[in-house]
Amino acid sequence: MWLFEQIVEFFSFQDVNIRYVALGTLLLGASSAVVGCFTFLRKKALVGDTIAHSILPGICLSFIIFKTKDPLMLLLGAMLSGWLSVYVVDYISANSKIKPDTAIGLTLSVFFGVGILLLTHIQHSGNSAQAGLDKFLFGKAASLVQNDVITFGIVSVILIGTIILFFKQFSLISFDVHFAKTIGLSVRTFEVILSTITVLAVAIGIQTVGVVLMAAMLITPAAAARFWTDKLKVMVIIAAIIGGVSGIFGAFISYTAPSMPTGPWIVAVLSFIAIGSMLVAPKNGAISKSRKQKKNQRKILEDNIIKLLYKLGEKENEFFKNRSIRTLKNYREYPEKKLLKGLNILKKKNQVVLVNDLWVLTEEGKKAGMRVVRIHRLWELYLTTYLRIAPDHVHEDAETIEHIITPEMESKLEHLLDYPEKDPHSANIPYKNEKDINE
Amino acid sequence: MSDFWIILTGCLASVSCGLLGCFLILRQMAMVGDAISHAVLPGIVIAFLFSGSLDSVPMLIGAATFGVITTYLIELFNKKGGLQKDASIGITFTWLFAIGVILISLYADDVHIDQDCVLFGEIAYVALEPLVSYIPGLSAPSTVWVLFIVMLLIIAMIIFGYKGLFLTTFDPSFAAAIGVSTVVWHYLLMSAVSVTTVVSFESVGAILVVALLIAPAATAYLITDKLPKMLVIAALVGVIASFGGYYLAVWLDASVAAAIASVLGIEFTLAFLFSPQDGIIIKRLRR
Numbered sequence: 001m002w003l004f005e006q007i008v009e010f011f012s013f014q015d016v017n018i019r020y021v022a023l024g025t026l027l028l029g030a031s032s033a034v035v036g037c038f039t040f041l042r043k044k045a046l047v048g049d050t051i052a053h054s055i056l057p058g059i060c061l062s063f064i065i066f067k068t069k070d071p072l073m074l075l076l077g078a079m080l081s082g083w084l085s086v087y088v089v090d091y092i093s094a095n096s097k098i099k100p101d102t103a104i105g106l107t108l109s110v111f112f113g114v115g116i117l118l119l120t121h122i123q124h125s126g127n128s129a130q131a132g133l134d135k136f137l138f139g140k141a142a143s144l145v146q147n148d149v150i151t152f153g154i155v156s157v158i159l160i161g162t163i164i165l166f167f168k169q170f171s172l173i174s175f176d177v178h179f180a181k182t183i184g185l186s187v188r189t190f191e192v193i194l195s196t197i198t199v200l201a202v203a204i205g206i207q208t209v210g211v212v213l214m215a216a217m218l219i220t221p222a223a224a225a226r227f228w229t230d231k232l233k234v235m236v237i238i239a240a241i242i243g244g245v246s247g248i249f250g251a252f253i254s255y256t257a258p259s260m261p262t263g264p265w266i267v268a269v270l271s272f273i274a275i276g277s278m279l280v281a282p283k284n285g286a287i288s289k290s291r292k293q294k295k296n297q298r299k300i301l302e303d304n305i306i307k308l309l310y311k312l313g314e315k316e317n318e319f320f321k322n323r324s325i326r327t328l329k330n331y332r333e334y335p336e337k338k339l340l341k342g343l344n345i346l347k348k349k350n351q352v353v354l355v356n357d358l359w360v361l362t363e364e365g366k367k368a369g370m371r372v373v374r375i376h377r378l379w380e381l382y383l384t385t386y387l388r389i390a391p392d393h394v395h396e397d398a399e400t401i402e403h404i405i406t407p408e409m410e411s412k413l414e415h416l417l418d419y420p421e422k423d424p425h426s427a428n429i430p431y432k433n434e435k436d437i438n439e
Numbered sequence: 440m441s442d443f444w445i446i447l448t449g450c451l452a453s454v455s456c457g458l459l460g461c462f463l464i465l466r467q468m469a470m471v472g473d474a475i476s477h478a479v480l481p482g483i484v485i486a487f488l489f490s491g492s493l494d495s496v497p498m499l500i501g502a503a504t505f506g507v508i509t510t511y512l513i514e515l516f517n518k519k520g521g522l523q524k525d526a527s528i529g530i531t532f533t534w535l536f537a538i539g540v541i542l543i544s545l546y547a548d549d550v551h552i553d554q555d556c557v558l559f560g561e562i563a564y565v566a567l568e569p570l571v572s573y574i575p576g577l578s579a580p581s582t583v584w585v586l587f588i589v590m591l592l593i594i595a596m597i598i599f600g601y602k603g604l605f606l607t608t609f610d611p612s613f614a615a616a617i618g619v620s621t622v623v624w625h626y627l628l629m630s631a632v633s634v635t636t637v638v639s640f641e642s643v644g645a646i647l648v649v650a651l652l653i654a655p656a657a658t659a660y661l662i663t664d665k666l667p668k669m670l671v672i673a674a675l676v677g678v679i680a681s682f683g684g685y686y687l688a689v690w691l692d693a694s695v696a697a698a699i700a701s702v703l704g705i706e707f708t709l710a711f712l713f714s715p716q717d718g719i720i721i722k723r724l725r726r
Contacts, residue, residue: 045526046470053646095719096711098464098657101525105469106657106707109650113700116559116647117687120694137558211558211646212477216533223526261544264537271534278520286519 006256021251024144024152025266028205029217029247031156033239034163035201036218037225037232038194041174045223046104047086047195049215051202053108054085056115056211059136060122069132071151075203078136082199085111112211139210139263148207155204162197163236170194171232209263216267217243224274227281246270300403301334301342303372306351307402308332309361310369314430319366322358370430371410376402377423378413384424385417391424441566444580446685448565449699451586452639453651453677455593459632460656461666461673465608466628470525471513473649474532475629476636478509480539480557480645483637487550499634506633507626509535536645560644562695582641589638593631597670604628605666643696651677654703661710661717676706 013019039047058081059074066073085107092103119133163170169190172180180187198218206214225238250266279286308331313319328339343359346352351365361369376398383394405413423429463472479502486501509531516527540557543550568580579587597604606614607624614621632652639648659672684699691698712720 040526043523043525045523045529049529092711096661096717098660099467099469101467102464102469102653102657102660105473105649105653109473109646110654110700110704110707112559112646113650113697113704116697117691117693117701120697121691124692212536213533215529216537219526219529220533223522223530259544259547261540264540264544267533267537268541271530271537274530275534278516278522284521289521 003256007252010252010255018251018255020146020149021144021255021262022248024149025208025247025251025262026244027149027152027156027247028208029221029243029245029266030240031152031159031243032201032205032214032217033221033225033243034236035159035198036220036243037222037236037239038163038170038174039198040219040222040226041232042194045219046101046215047089047198048202048218050085050089050104050108051082051199052206052211052214054111054115055079055082055199055203055206056136057081057111057118058084059133060115060118063122063133064118078203079196079199081111082202083195086195086199135207137211138261139206139208139213144208152204155200159197159201162193166190166193167233174232209266213263213267216270220267220270220274221246224270224277227277227284242270242273246273296403298342298345301338302345302349303403304332305339305342306346306361306365306369307372307376309352309359310366310373313361313366313369314373314428319361322355322360324358328359367432370432372402374430375405375410375413377427377429378410378417378420379405380423380425381417381420381429382413394424441563442685442689444566444583445562445695446681448562448580448583448586448642449681449684449695450678451583451590452635452642452648453655453681453699454674455586455590455635456639456648456651457655457659457673457677458593458597458670459628459635460652460654461659461669462604462608462628463632463652464656464660465666469653470528471510471629472632472652474513474528475506475509475632476645476648476652477532478535478539479505479633479636479640480536481505481542482633483640484539484542484546484550488546491549498637502633502637503630505535506629506636509633510626510629558644559647559694560640560642560696562642565642582638585638586642589635593635596627596631600624600627643699647696647700650700650703654700654707655680658703658707658710661707661714663716676703680706 009015010018010022013022036048039045055078058077058079060077061081062073062077063069089100089103089107092098092107093100098106119137122133169180169185172185173187173190173194177187201218202214205217209217221239221243222235224242225235228238229235246266246269249269250262253265254260254262277285280288282288305328308328309323310319312323312327312331313321325336325339328334329336332339334342343352343354346365347354349364351362351368352359353362354360379398379401380391380394383389383397384391419431420429460469460472463469482501482503482505483498486498489501490497512531512535513524513527516522516530517524520527522530543557565580565582568582570578571581571584572578573584603614603619603624606617606619607621611621636645636648639651643651655673655676656669658676659669662672663669680699680702683702683705685695687693687702688695688698710718712718715721
């Protein structure tokens with residue numbers, strides 16, 4: 001009941017503070033997720049991390065120079081040094097043998113080092129106005145006030161507006177830089193715009209979640225969304241929803257348990273969603289992928305066994321003879337367990353029967369085996385006739401394709417090759433209505 | 440005497456980190472090192488709950504375990520989840536770091552880990568520690584002892600495992616062909632990185648330890664192509680930064696660890712510009 005009351009109290013948004021915190025984290029989560037989609041797709045997932053660590057020296061310098069905590073001046077400093085760090089990473093990796101990941105680690109840690117040097121210098125200098133600068137380190141989501149939310153609102157509008165305005169250009173430079181160049185798009189300009197809004201998103205978001213976790217606000221929703229869709233527009237929308245929901249959830253947890261930090265909870269929820277998506281997403285998720293893989297392996301196993309039984313029958317001219325596991329093993333080097341598993345599946349499909357521990361093809365099984373053999377031989381013939389591949393090079397390929405070819409493709413092949421009788425190795429190509437052809 | 444201990448702590452930490460960093464950047468795993476240094480946080484907190492102190496055996500075990508878990512998760516997300524490498528690094532370390540911070544808040548009464556300390560440490564604390572004497576006639580703060588032992592272990596690992604490390608770094612397929620296990624060396628190196636991160640944690644924190652890992656190695660990499668030379672230069676670069684950083688910090692009245700990182704940045708910039716081999720100014724003159 002306590003939880004329920006808390007939920008009602010929180011989500012009724014009666015309390016002004018709750019309203020600000022929830023709205024602030026929602027805006028932040030959603031807008032940084034939208035921007036993050038593009039850094040993620042451009043395979044620059046750690047750019048957000050670099051910027052987050054690198055804005056500190058800018059903030060401190062602008063405080064030292066202008067002696068003010070005016071958010072706009074601090075933001076200006078933050079943007080300049082964040083921007084510089086992106087440039088430095090590119091410059092180092094372009095002009096030396098240092099690899100990009102080393103350049104990223106180097107830049108972010110040294111910039112951060114300089115930032116901490118300046119920050120501790122300011123703190124020790126006894127200037128009382130400095131109090132609060134450390135919110136750029138750890139974030140202070142729980143203490144969001146009206147002014148912050150207004151700032152977040154404005155920045156979110158700028159970020160999302162820019163993305164909508166240049167959506168086409170951004171998707172071009174994310175997916176195909178070379179194509180973008182050939183159609184005359186100024187790639188450099190849009191890269192600059194994109195990194196500028198990334199810097200802006202980081203500079204704002206870091207005050208809520210802190211240096212280390214800012215990277216997650218950008219890329220984790222994008223990565224999670226990527227599992228659910230292949231369409232960029234849908235991905236951006238899903239990422240925004242995931243980011244926003246996690247933001248509100250984080251705010252809710254630190255509302256019910258005030259000692260709990262908001263930022264880490266937002267990231268914990270985000271990671272939970274991302275890992276969940278990675279597992280259960282219908283098409284790209286790990287579970288459905290491995291299920292598909294298992295299904296394919298079973299199909300291959302079935303096909304191979306039924307093909308073997310058919311070929312043995314063809315060789316001995318006696319399709320419905322009893323055959324022992326050992327005979328089968330002589331021809332196909334499967335472990336006995338695997339062989340038995342495949343035979344049992346075939347038995348359920350009524351393609352083989354078990355008689356006194358020996359396996360026999362059924363009429364249905366013969367048909368199934370014939371089909372695999374036919375496709376195999378048709379394909380071999382297709383390769384030798386149309387692709388001019390030597391007959392002794394086509395078997396391997398046919399071995400793979402025989403499991404994939406659909407009935408439609410099968411009849412196309414038959415038409416194309418005009419119902420041939422022999423494959424390149426002069427083996428008979430069996431047909432369903434064999435008798436009609438023979439007679 | 441206190442400045443001696445601070446500089447010595449800096450030197451020990453930066454030599455250990457610099458040596459390991461060489462292998463990290465040559466294996467293109469710089470960001471994996473970064474991820475580990477953040478992701479050991481939950482390990483540190485859990486071990487702290489059990490042992491009640493920062494320099495203890497459970498701490499090292501906790502850290503090494505989480506270092507290996509991090510590496511494993513990154514690979515899992517990358518291979519099974521189909522996420523690109525950098526994204527899986529980013530997701531893994533932010534996730535584990537978030538859990539670490541949540542654990543600290545949850546057990547705030549039992550775990551005395553300062554938030555500032557998590558990020559940038561406080562090397563000056565070493566001077567406040569009581570001296571302990573493990574070898575007759577030699578007494579030092581316990582942090583110095585721990586860092587010293589870890590450094591010896593790392594040097595021993597590099598000397599005795601040189602062949603394995605060398606082969607698995609430069610030619611993993613050849614190493615595998617002659618029966619050197621790439622997996623074993625990989626995880627051994629990652630455990631060494633986690634342990635070093637943890638023993639340096641109190642002094643330099645999770646982010647600045649990354650500077651110690653990467654910057655000396657990257658600087659040395661610009662100066663030489665030979666691995667043994669690179670290792671020595673990286674260690675030297677770290678030692679110079681420890682001295683320079685200390686006096687810079689005294690002059691500015693600022694964090695020593697941050698000053699060390701800043702000096703490392705200056706050293707890298709100098710190598711980047713003037714290295715006889717790869718410096719961009721030298722390259723331009725040659726053209």
